[in-house]
Amino acid sequence: MxxxxxxxxxxxxxxxxxxxxxxxxxxxxxxxxxxxxxxxxxxxxxxxxxxxxxxxxxxxxxxxxxxxxxxxxxxPETSNIAARNEYRAMLQSNLASSQAQLTIQQPKPHIDPIPRQKIQLQPDQIRQLPHRYRVVYLLIDGYRSPQEIATLLNKSLEETTQTLDILHQQGLIA
Incomplete structure (x- = not known):
């Protein structure tokens, strides 16, 4: 140290x-x-x-x-940097494999690797969001990856990604 x-x-x-x-x-x-x-x-x-x-x-x-x-x-395996970079590599790998698929699937809303707030909500509007969405929305700063947000909230990446998808569908994040 x-x-x-x-x-x-x-x-x-x-x-x-x-x-x-x-x-x-x-x-x-x-x-x-x-x-x-x-x-x-x-x-x-x-x-x-x-x-x-x-x-x-x-x-x-x-x-x-x-x-x-x-x-x-x-x-490195305990590093948030490594987790962020691993998540980005996984996204790129998934994107490449999904482009290679010939089957047509239902399009999923696109979430940037690093989500950002599209609409700046007022404090009273934020308080009206369900707790699950509120805590994720408040952690979105344009720098944190979904993996980092999941780690901070001690949630799974899948659960965090679902929440991000819903916030994206509502037009709150890009």
Whole structure:
């Protein structure tokens, strides 16, 4: 475990040409979350955080005020980055295999790999949604994959995808 700032972690990784995934738990605006950095050849290759930076905000400006964090090296199979990338690879594989099928099937609503809110609901409108749809809708930020949303809610990917399909059919997400 390392107890260093984000910038210092990147400097250490660069100086030792490190490769691996570092995870740190964070609290931003009173909300718990995490940040994971995939480092390859000493350079950050991929980064994922919950919550995500605001549009236009950089990782450095988001993480700098947090100061020193407790970074731990994690196994790829426990990484949210790996889960997200595995889900994207699965989507691409499924898309390729479904295009290869000659049978005509009922078209399923298209959900982007990373769902985003199509309509910004007001708080009173959000409260009117059933709890199952509300919690998924609130986690859609244009950065999280369905797998990440399922993980955060401790739900199956199938259940989360069904909820996303319904929200898409209602025109709330794209």
């Amino acid at each position: 390392l107890h260093v700032s984000y910038e210092d972690l990147l400097r250490l990784a660069a100086s030792y040409k490190y490769a691996g995934i570092f995870h740190a738990d964070i609290i931003i605006n009173g909300k718990p979350g995490f940040v994971e950095i995939l480092i390859q050849d000493g350079k950050p290759f991929d980064i994922l955080s919950v919550p995500s930076p605001r549009p236009g905000e950089r990782w450095v400006t988001m993480l700098a005020p947090l100061g020193q964090l407790h970074w731990k090296l994690i196994a």
